[in-house]
Amino acid sequence: MPLVKATAIILQSRRWGDADRIVTCYAKTLGKIRGVARGARRQKSRFGAALEPFTVCRLDLFEKTGDSLFRISHVDVVSSCHSLREDLGLMAAAARMVNVVAAVTPDGDPDPVLFETLEQGLASLCQSEDPACTALLFQIRLLGLTGFRPQTDHCAACGKTRMAGAPQFSPLAGGLVCIPCAARQHTRCVALSQGSLAFLQQAIRLAPHLVTRLRAAGQVREEVEAAIERYVTVVSGRRLPPADFLSRAPQRVQEAVSSVRGRL
Ligand SMILES: [Zn+2]
Numbered sequence: 001m002p003l004v005k006a007t008a009i010i011l012q013s014r015r016w017g018d019a020d021r022i023v024t025c026y027a028k029t030l031g032k033i034r035g036v037a038r039g040a041r042r043q044k045s046r047f048g049a050a051l052e053p054f055t056v057c058r059l060d061l062f063e064k065t066g067d068s069l070f071r072i073s074h075v076d077v078v079s080s081c082h083s084l085r086e087d088l089g090l091m092a093a094a095a096r097m098v099n100v101v102a103a104v105t106p107d108g109d110p111d112p113v114l115f116e117t118l119e120q121g122l123a124s125l126c127q128s129e130d131p132a133c134t135a136l137l138f139q140i141r142l143l144g145l146t147g148f149r150p151q152t153d154h155c156a157a158c159g160k161t162r163m164a165g166a167p168q169f170s171p172l173a174g175g176l177v178c179i180p181c182a183a184r185q186h187t188r189c190v191a192l193s194q195g196s197l198a199f200l201q202q203a204i205r206l207a208p209h210l211v212t213r214l215r216a217a218g219q220v221r222e223e224v225e226a227a228i229e230r231y232v233t234v235v236s237g238r239r240l241p242p243a244d245f246l247s248r249a250p251q252r253v254q255e256a257v258s259s260v261r262g263r264l
Pocket of ligand 1: 155156157158159160177178179180181182
């Protein structure tokens with residue numbers, strides 16, 4: 001069993017058996033992997049709280065031939081991002097970001113740029129005054145990095161470059177579609193205003209250090225969030241909790257927090 005050292009971001013952490021924990025993480029040099037930490041839930045565990053979601057850490061891993069599950073033998077925390085767990089809005093947005101990474105990336109396919117994007121995304125979330133918007137911009141960039149860049153230059157279904165009428169975003173086609181193609185889509189398209197289209201195009205094209213300055217509110221925010229939400233659902237094959245779901249149901253906050261923690 002060779003020892004592998006990796007810098008990784010914890011995406012999800014689940015109970016396993018009586019005392020163990022299984023974590024899904026995105027490692028810079030290994031991509032998305034899963035590992036088991038034996039005894040991680042014992043009171044005096046050597047892992048402590050190091051395997052919590054959003055934590056950036058250095059892992060010592062043992063790889064067993066023929067087994068996709070690594071054994072985690074040691075963890076050093078690089079950044080705990082603990083502020084993301086102290087605010088419900090930040091926690092929900094951070095959970096959305098790591099859940100989308102877990103859902104749309106293949107196992108064992110490392111992309112150092114994706115790793116850095118997630119690391120920077122979580123760091124910028126700590127400073128964000130609008131966590132759901134930061135999570136939205138992160139998802140648009142992530143879709144681009146994973147081969148699912150929303151198509152806004154031509155019809156995503158037939159390729160036509162000149163499209164008349166109000167822009168229609170097809171979650172199934174992965175971008176704007178022309179009116180005849182919109183009518184042929186099996187699921188309803190999201191109508192975008194020109195302002196929403198301009199926001200989406202800027203979010204796709206702006207350099208990462210500039211994109212965090214983008215702001216959206218009102219109709220633009222609602223339309224782009226709806227388009228990306230539905231597109232991510234298609235790409236990942238399932239519905240994930242939205243970035244602001246805790247603030248949508250304040251009367252059920254405790255249930256929602258339990259739900260988030262259960263998924264992480
Ligand atoms: Zn078309």
